[in-house]
Amino acid sequence: MSISVVLFTSDLRLYDHPPLRAALDGTELTVPLFVRDRAVDGAGFAVPNRLAFLADCLRDLDAGLRERGGRLVVREGDLVDQVCKVVTEADADEVHMASDASAHAQRREERLRRALEAEGVRLHVHDTVTTAVAPGAVIPAGSDHFAVFTPYFRRWSDELVRDALGAPRKVRVPDGVGSEPLPSRDDVRGISEGLAAGGEQEGRKRLTAWLRGPVSAYEERHDDLAGDATSHLSPHLHFGTLSPVELVHRARRAGGPGAEAFVRQLAWRDFHRQVLAARPDAGSADYRPRHDHWRSEREARDDIEAWREGRTGYPVVDAAMRQLRHEGWMHNRGRLLTASFLAKTLYVDWRIGARHFLDLLVDGDVANNQLNWQWVAGTGTDTRPNRVFNPVTQAKRYDPDGGYVRRWVAELAGVEGRTVHEPWRLPDDERAALDYPDPIIDLSDGLARFKQARGR
Numbered sequence: 124m125s126i127s128v129v130l131f132t133s134d135l136r137l138y139d140h141p142p143l144r145a146a147l148d149g150t151e152l153t154v155p156l157f158v159r160d161r162a163v164d165g166a167g168f169a170v171p172n173r174l175a176f177l178a179d180c181l182r183d184l185d186a187g188l189r190e191r192g193g194r195l196v197v198r199e200g201d202l203v204d205q206v207c208k209v210v211t212e213a214d215a216d217e218v219h220m221a222s223d224a225s226a227h228a229q230r231r232e233e234r235l236r237r238a239l240e241a242e243g244v245r246l247h248v249h250d251t252v253t254t255a256v257a258p259g260a261v262i263p264a265g266s267d268h269f270a271v272f273t274p275y276f277r278r279w280s281d282e283l284v285r286d287a288l289g290a291p292r293k294v295r296v297p298d299g300v301g302s303e304p305l306p307s308r309d310d311v312r313g314i315s316e317g318l319a320a321g322g323e324q325e326g327r328k329r330l331t332a333w334l335r336g337p338v339s340a341y342e343e344r345h346d347d348l349a350g351d352a353t354s355h356l357s358p359h360l361h362f363g364t365l366s367p368v369e370l371v372h373r374a375r376r377a378g379g380p381g382a383e384a385f386v387r388q389l390a391w392r393d394f395h396r397q398v399l400a401a402r403p404d405a406g407s408a409d410y411r412p413r414h415d416h417w418r419s420e421r422e423a424r425d426d427i428e429a430w431r432e433g434r435t436g437y438p439v440v441d442a443a444m445r446q447l448r449h450e451g452w453m454h455n456r457g458r459l460l461t462a463s464f465l466a467k468t469l470y471v472d473w474r475i476g477a478r479h480f481l482d483l484l485v486d487g488d489v490a491n492n493q494l495n496w497q498w499v500a501g502t503g504t505d506t507r508p509n510r511v512f513n514p515v516t517q518a519k520r521y522d523p524d525g526g527y528v529r530r531w532v533a534e535l536a537g538v539e540g541r542t543v544h545e546p547w548r549l550p551d552d553e554r555a556a557l558d559y560p561d562p563i564i565d566l567s568d569g570l571a572r573f574k575q576a577r578g579r
Contacts, residue, residue, distance in 0.1 A: 125150040126213050126297055130206060130220040131157045131195075132228075133488075134252050134363035135180040136323045137187045137290040141249040142219035144288050152297040154213050155188055157181060158206065159199040159306075162227065171313040172451035172485045176321035178306040180362050183322030185305055193294030196302040203234045210244055212300050217245045221252035221363075224396040225489045226403030254393045255367040256282045258400035268401035270504055272394050279390045287369040315451035318485060319358060326359035330370070334377050341381035346456045348439070348518075349526030353455060354385065357486035360392065367392065395490040398504065406489040407474065409502035413577060417472035426469045429563050430461070431479055433532070436562035438544055439518035440464050442531035449531075451485040456521050462499040463512035468569035470576060473500035501577075509577055511570055518544040534559040 127146040134140060135157075146153045163169050185195035198205040206218060218239060223229070236246045250257035261278040262268060269275035308314070319325075333354045344352035359365040367389055374382040374389075399405055409415075420427065429435050433444035443457030453461070458480075465476040477496040481487040497503025501510070522528060525543035529536045534557055535543050542548060546559055 124152060126152045126154070126215045128154045128156055128206065128209055128213065128215045128218045130218060131155065131184070132221060132223065132363075133361065134221045135177075135184050136326075136364050136366065137184070137191075138323070138327070139287040139289075139366035139369045141252055141288065142221055142247070143291065145247060145249065146217075146219045147291055147294065150216065152213075152295050153193070154196055154209055154215065154296055154300055155184075155193060155294065156196045156198065156206065156209055157184075158202045159197070160202040160231075161200055162202070162231070166227065168481065170482050170487075171311050172315055172318055172483060173487065174306070175308040175311040175314045175318060176358055176362060176451075176485050178308045178311065179321030179325070180323070180364055182305050182307070183324055183364070187290070187323060188294055188296075191291060191294045193296045194302070195305070196296075196300055197305060199303055202231055203238050206235060207238050207242065209300060210239065210242065213297050215244065217247060219247045219249065222248050222250050222257070223253065224258055224400040224403075226406060227489075229400075229403065251285055251368055253363055253367065254396055255279075255284050255371045255389060256393050258393075258397035261397075268397050269394065270398070271506060272391065272504065275394050275397070276387065276390050279393060284368055284371050287366060287372055315449055315483065315485075317450040319355065319450070319452070321358065321362060321364065321485075323359075323364040326356065326364040329354070329356060329359065330365055330373070334373055334382075338374065338377060338385055339379050339381040342384035343381070345384065346521045348442075348454055348456055348522040349524065349530070351454065355452070357491075358452065361486040361488050361491075392491060394504075395494040398494060399490045405497070405503075406493050410494070410497055410504065411502055411508070413502055413508065415470075415472075415502070415576060418470050420472075420475060423469060423471045426563055427465075427471060427475060429560070430465050430469065430471075430476075434560050435464065436547070436560045437464065437514045438525075438528040438532050438535055438546065439522060440514050442528045445531040447480070447483050451483055453480075453484070454527075456517070458495065459499060460512050460514050460517050462496055464514055466496070466500040467511045467573045468514075468564060468566060470569070470572055473497060473502065509574075509579060511573060513566060515544055515566070532559070 127150040129143050129146045188195050239246050256279050261282060344350050371386055371389055374386050433441035435441055440461050443453050443461045447453040462476055465471050466473045473496045477493050480492055494503055498505045501508030519541055528543050547561060
């Protein structure tokens with residue numbers, strides 16, 4: 124009897140899952156396996172918000188498999204060792220898994236391939252499981268990847284995206300393969316109070332609700348901080364409870380400017396993955412060095428702490444940082460503003476900010492987080508590396524009534540009008556009554572320092 128193993132990684136779903144479909148079509152019995160990789164813990168990526176969301180996802184995946192006659196096998200340890208143990212216990216002939224772009228994932232895949240080949244077991248790695256278009260599928264002349272988004276997007280848009288697959292009706296798992304208990308969100312300490320629920324069923328409900336109406340206004344409202352008019356699907360894309368292939372197809376079927384703008388964001392996600400696949404060191408090193416001499420963490424300690432706590436004295440920056448701490452998520456416009464403020468106004472190394480985001484973001488991953496931080500810091504793929512986002516100007520544009528600031532900065536909830544974005548302009552008696560700090564830096568001073576540092 125032929126037996127296969129499907130290794131789930133960042134693709135925790137049953138709908139549109141090419142490795143699972145291939146395993147079920149090619150063998151009689153299949154072991155759905157997830158390994159809690161200790162290397163992820165050792166690298167500092169196993170943080171409370173993502174562990175809690177992961178627990179939701181694994182429980183939902185197991186429930187979906189049990190509805191189909193199967194179950195999820197969970198192991199913990201070195202991923203290669205655990206896969207090989209399961210292969211031996213099940214007497215499996217082959218292993219299926221999704222490809223991934225990070226340096227860690229690429230090294231892990233190669234180790235696993237060698238270990239399985241030594242046992243006479245074949246490893247099948249499937250593309251377009253965590254992306255709509257595979258890294259390397261479109262490349263410019265003379266290079267192994269696109270370094271600028273716009274030409275990449277033109278080519279990406281012309282690519283034929285494979286059809287989405289349905290969920291399996293039946294999954295048969297061999298006896299005798301043991302599993303560790305499923306993790307529970309209740310066992311995780313230190314999670315954000317407003318952290319959203321995870322799992323494929325939750326993701327599919329959110330997607331359906333999004334496509335039924337809100338997506339139509341996405342092009343006009345995606346930067347509306349107070350309106351919170353984005354999809355909130357990024358955690359589900361990060362953990363793979365939703366398929367980017369399915370999202371592209373369903374958004375295109377919905378049609379309209381809003382859906383087109385949403386598809387463009389999915390292309391940005393693929394863009395960063397093709398950059399990282401070609402340049403794995405971009406997860407920690409400058410993609411395009413600007414010869415910065417960043418302020419040291421010791422030198423900028425007080426400024427960094429004020430930024431992390433949401434006490435910079437710039438209300439929109441503080442609102443976004445407090446949203447991050449409360450929800451484990453942040454509006455994309457807020458991510459741009461807070462990153463620009465740290466890297467350019469405070470002139471602090473982008474890696475310090477990226478690490479803080481990874482400590483809290485439920486959707487935090489190497490490709491999106493690190494390369495977006497580099498884009499803002501001007502060391503990545505931005506074609507205008509010296510642009511600086513003015514938090515006051517941006518706040519007035521994208522939070523004109525101050526609703527976002529008042530929601531997250533309770534000290535300013537009673538400040539009326541646009542003055543909420545510049546509380547230092549209030550009359551002295553009103554300003555003195557607020558338990559809110561003065562700006563930690565004058566914006567003109569920060570801009571001058573940055574321009575001097577970049578030789579401008």
